Amino acid sequence: MPRLCRFIVTSLVMMVFLTGCRETVSTNVETVAPPPSPATEPPNVSGAVTAEIADACIYIDRCFKRLEAEPESELPSLRVASIIQSAERTLPIFWGLDLAKVPPELKQRIDAYPEAIGKWVDRVNETKSKQALEEIQKVADAHYTWRDQNQDQKWQAYIEQDEKVIKEIQQAMARIQSAKEQKLAEIVLLEHLKLLNLHRTKQATAYQKQAIKHCHQFVDYCNTNTIISDETLFTEFAKAEIEKIDPTILGYHARRMYDIAVGMMESKLGYKNKAKFMLDLAEAARWPLSDL
Structure with missing residues (x-):
C-alpha cells in the first residue's frame, strides 16, 4: 500500500511538471514577431550611400562648370582632358546600386551624366580637328609660297621640302577626330603627295x-675618229664623265646608251688597258640623284 501511494504521488508530480513545460513553450512561440512582409522591408540604399551619390553628383556638376568656363581655343588642352576624365572616373560610383530607390531628381541627374560627358568629348574632338585642319592649311600655304620664291632650285630641294610638308601634314592629321575635317585634310595631303611624285x-x-x-659625247667622238690611242680614249672618256653615271638608276634608253659607250671603250682598248678601265669604272664615285 505505501508503495502504491508513493507511485501515485510521483505520477502526479510528473504530470504537473510536463504541463508547465508545454505552457512555457507555447507562450514563447506566440511571442516571436512574424517576419516582415516585402512591402515593409527597408530600402537597399541607405542614407550614407545616398549621401555618397549626392557628393558624386556635386563633383561632376563642378567639373561641367569648369568646362563651361574654358574658352573654345583651350578645349584641346591637357587641363580640359583631365577635367573630363575626372568626371568619367566618378561615374562608377553609381554602378551596381539600386537607383530606383534614389530620389527621382537625383536619378534624373545621374542618367544624364554619360550623355553630357560624351557631348563634351565630341566638342573637344571637334575643336581639335578644326585647329589641326587650320594648321594643315597654313603649312600648305607656306609651301606654295616657298615654291613661288624658289623656282630655280634643284629638284632635290623641292623633294626635301615636299617630304617635310607631308610629314607635318600627317602629324596634324593624327589629331583630327572629325570625319569632315579628315576628308579635307586628305585632299591637301593628296595634293602634296602628287607634287612629291612629280618632282x-x-x-x-x-x-x-x-x-x-654624256654617253653620246663619247660615242660621237669615237665615231668621228677611227684611229684613237688608249691614252686618248681614257682622256675622252674622262671628259665625258661617264664613269660618274650610276647605271643602276638608269631607265631603259639611258642604260642602252650607257652600255654602248662602255662597250665602245672596251672594244677599242688594248688587253692590258681594258682590265685597268674595268677596275677604274668599278671603283669610280657615282653621281647621286640628289645632285639634280
Missing part, C-alpha cells in the same frame, strides 16, 4: 637626260 619623276628624268648626253 621625283622630273629628277629621275633629268638624270636620264644627263646620262644620255
